[in-house]
Amino acid sequence: MGKLFSKENQEVFSNPLNLNNPVVVQVLGICSALAVTSQLKPAIVMGLSVTVITAFSNLIISLLRKTIPNRIRIIVQLVVVAALVTIVSMILKAYVYDVSVMLSVYVGLIITNCILMGRLEAFAMQNGPWESFLDEIGNGIGYAIILVVVGFVRELLGAGSILGFKVLPQAVYDAGYMNNGMMTMPAMALILLGCVIWAHRAYNDEKK
Amino acid sequence: MEHFFSLFVRSIFVDNMIFSFFLGMCSYLAVSKTVKTAMGLGIAVTFVLLITVPVDYLLQTQVLDENGAFNQAVLGGQDLTFLAFILFIAVIAGIVQLVEMVVERFSPSLYASLGIFLPLIAVNCAIMGASLFMQQRILMDPATETKAIGCIGDTFAYALGSGIGWLLAIVGLAAIREKMAYTNVPKPLQGLGITFITVGLMAMAFMCLSGLDL
Numbered sequence: 353m354g355k356l357f358s359k360e361n362q363e364v365f366s367n368p369l370n371l372n373n374p375v376v377v378q379v380l381g382i383c384s385a386l387a388v389t390s391q392l393k394p395a396i397v398m399g400l401s402v403t404v405i406t407a408f409s410n411l412i413i414s415l416l417r418k419t420i421p422n423r424i425r426i427i428v429q430l431v432v433v434a435a436l437v438t439i440v441s442m443i444l445k446a447y448v449y450d451v452s453v454m455l456s457v458y459v460g461l462i463i464t465n466c467i468l469m470g471r472l473e474a475f476a477m478q479n480g481p482w483e484s485f486l487d488e489i490g491n492g493i494g495y496a497i498i499l500v501v502v503g504f505v506r507e508l509l510g511a512g513s514i515l516g517f518k519v520l521p522q523a524v525y526d527a528g529y530m531n532n533g534m535m536t537m538p539a540m541a542l543i544l545l546g547c548v549i550w551a552h553r554a555y556n557d558e559k560k
Numbered sequence: 561m562e563h564f565f566s567l568f569v570r571s572i573f574v575d576n577m578i579f580s581f582f583l584g585m586c587s588y589l590a591v592s593k594t595v596k597t598a599m600g601l602g603i604a605v606t607f608v609l610l611i612t613v614p615v616d617y618l619l620q621t622q623v624l625d626e627n628g629a630f631n632q633a634v635l636g637g638q639d640l641t642f643l644a645f646i647l648f649i650a651v652i653a654g655i656v657q658l659v660e661m662v663v664e665r666f667s668p669s670l671y672a673s674l675g676i677f678l679p680l681i682a683v684n685c686a687i688m689g690a691s692l693f694m695q696q697r698i699l700m701d702p703a704t705e706t707k708a709i710g711c712i713g714d715t716f717a718y719a720l721g722s723g724i725g726w727l728l729a730i731v732g733l734a735a736i737r738e739k740m741a742y743t744n745v746p747k748p749l750q751g752l753g754i755t756f757i758t759v760g761l762m763a764m765a766f767m768c769l770s771g772l773d774l
Contacts, residue, residue, distance in 0.1 A: 437645055
């Protein structure tokens with residue numbers, strides 16, 4: 353057990369959460385990070401799905417890495433990912449149908465999510481199964497954190513609710529407050545993510 | 561013919577791949593540093609879209625759908641739509657490989673300038689996204705919905721429009737970023753941060769077109 357949770361492995365897991373975050377530092381997986389965050393619930397479901405898919409695809413590719421011929425590796429990777437995405441998409445349709453309608457094509461687009469290909473190429477092809485699994489769990493959670501932050505702000509300011517529950521009391525609206533419809537628009541997602549990157553960099557530069 | 565044209569205009573401006581669906585963001589942000597490479601990538605994406613969307617349309621309607629002609633004749637009418645993801649991505653990866661070989665053979669200079677981004681088109685969300693949107697739009701009624709895709713001709717209009725919309729967006733951003741190199745941006749915001757905010761402002765400008773009734 354000691355070896356499984358050694359210091360290097362802990363770093364492999366914790367680096368993507370902050371210092372090497374897939375969204376704000378590596379700039380991977382932006383498409384879905386922006387498109388599904390107009391409410392918190394789809395953002396959480398998307399974050400979870402990506403974490404599960406990346407973790408298992410990395411594990412499988414890492415197990416197969418010595419047998420895959422180099423020339424056709426991208427197609428092999430894509431097929432493994434596509435199979436996992438098909439399974440997740442079926443599970444979402446069966447258990448959380450309303451969210452899967454909200455996510456529409458973006459579930460299918462997890463296949464082309466750059467986090468997957470980026471990490472498969474950069475990490476799983478060179479490292480053992482356990483390290484790859486940890487690395488991807490870390491990356492998936494790092495991605496989910498950004499999704500949740502952006503989704504939280506957008507739903508709070510755009511609809512005055514969190515996870516569908518009204519959190520702003522009616523008195524606030526009576527006093528003249530209005531929901532900012534702009535927040536639910538695609539454009540604001542980009543600007544918010546820009547601000548998240550700004551805050552993240554300013555904070556980490558200061559620490560150095 | 562009218563439907564064909566409005567679908568084309570609509571997919572450039574109203575359903576712009578970047579500004580309303582955020583598709584193909586990774587390469588959009590990575591390759592938009594100079595106008596010239598942005599143009600090359602935009603053309604490559606348009607070209608790949610023009611081949612993959614019609615091919616995926618034929619696969620979806622003829623092979624995967626249980627009422628498709630090929631499916632009826634060979635498989636006896638089985639619902640294979642669950643294979644859509646795997647089949648679409650295989651088509652895209654195959655065609656990108658083909659385009660890469662053709663470009664390498666006939667235009668080595670373009671091949672050298674596109675470099676790594678040519679194979680990466682395979683994982684460009686805009687390509688896969690266009691196929692998945694096409695799959696959704698087959699079910700719509702062309703008489704009431706301009707978004708509907710009813711025949712193979714419509715898929716060409718849709719693919720060309722989406723590609724040109726993507727090209728416009730990336731060339732526009734590249735031009736802005738070339739100018740922005742001379743401006744004084746706060747340090748933590750430099751690079752990626754300000755690029756996101758710029759894209760956000762461009763998306764806001766494009767939102768004016770979303771009311772366009774075609």
